[in-house]
Amino acid sequence: MKNIFKQTLYFRLLALVAVALAFTSLHANALDRTQIADTAENVTPILNGSTVANVMVKTADGSPVSLPALLMQKPSVIVFYRGGWCPYCSRQLAELKDIEQELVAEGYQILAISPETPEKLQAQKLQTEFAAQLISDAELNAIRSFGIGFYVPDETRKLYKDRMQIELSADTTERAVLPAPAIFITDTKGTVLFNYVNPDFKTRPSAALVLSAAKLVKQ
Numbered sequence: 001m002k003n004i005f006k007q008t009l010y011f012r013l014l015a016l017v018a019v020a021l022a023f024t025s026l027h028a029n030a031l032d033r034t035q036i037a038d039t040a041e042n043v044t045p046i047l048n049g050s051t052v053a054n055v056m057v058k059t060a061d062g063s064p065v066s067l068p069a070l071l072m073q074k075p076s077v078i079v080f081y082r083g084g085w086c087p088y089c090s091r092q093l094a095e096l097k098d099i100e101q102e103l104v105a106e107g108y109q110i111l112a113i114s115p116e117t118p119e120k121l122q123a124q125k126l127q128t129e130f131a132a133q134l135i136s137d138a139e140l141n142a143i144r145s146f147g148i149g150f151y152v153p154d155e156t157r158k159l160y161k162d163r164m165q166i167e168l169s170a171d172t173t174e175r176a177v178l179p180a181p182a183i184f185i186t187d188t189k190g191t192v193l194f195n196y197v198n199p200d201f202k203t204r205p206s207a208a209l210v211l212s213a214a215k216l217v218k219q
Contacts, residue, residue, distance in 0.1 A: 034145055036151055036177055039151075043148050043150055045180075046146055046147050046192060047192065048192050048195060049192065050191070051189070051191055052190035053145035054066060054068050057135050057142050060118055060121040060122055061118065061122070062119075067141075067142055067190075068190045070133070071186050071188060071190045074107060074108060074109040075109075076108060077108050077111070077184075077210065078185070078186065079096065079110065079183055080146065080181060081093065082201065083116045084124035088202055088204060089114075092181070095204075095207040096210065097132075100132065102211055106214055108185075109133065112135065113136075113179075114135075114137065115143060115169040115177065116136060118136045118138075120136075121134040140169060140177055143179045144171075146182065148197055149177045150177065152168060180198065180199050180201070182197040183195070183196045183205065183210060194217050196213075
């Protein structure tokens with residue numbers, strides 16, 4: 001029975017990879033992946049084999065740090081999420097918490113990156129015992145370099161602000177930006193070994209599949 005479960009999980013992982021590759025292949029000829037897309041469906045994420053760009057982000061205490069410098073420490077599972085206000089993101093992080101010890105045992109660190117400010121991350125950090133490093137990308141450097149940023153329609157931005165008191169991060173054009181939820185697995189050189197990006201913010205890979213992918217790319 002255990003072997004059947006492992007085989008089923010493996011084939012589900014292959015299907016997940018196939019979906020991710022199919023999505024990214026639609027944009028394989030994009031000239032500039034750092035451009036903010038007009039919609040989540042049109043993001044152009046970096047592909048497996050790409051090297052993470054040397055961009056600056058901030059830790060939850062507000063300290064600036066180079067993203068590659070963080071990745072040099074350990075192989076990394078990088079989770080891009082919209083913010084602590086997003087219930088789908090919170091659920092995903094809660095599920096990843098269940099496998100964090102197994103990821104750590106495999107030698108990984110978990111970096112959870114959102115466009116929220118360090119101040120908001122501090123409040124979020126107090127509400128969880130999750131060992132992941134919460135990273136602020138309020139200036140959108142990482143989101144842009146990974147090719148997963150998209151502009152939020154003005155009416156949606158207003159809805160978030162009026163009903164939920166959420167002020168979304170904006171780029172130099174003053175237009176609000178969010179990341180398409182994504183997971184990247186990298187080695188210590190910053191090379192992308194696995195990526196999953198889905199424009200549907202309600203759809204996230206299961207923690208079991210993330211763990212299987214992390215184990216698979218190490219082989």
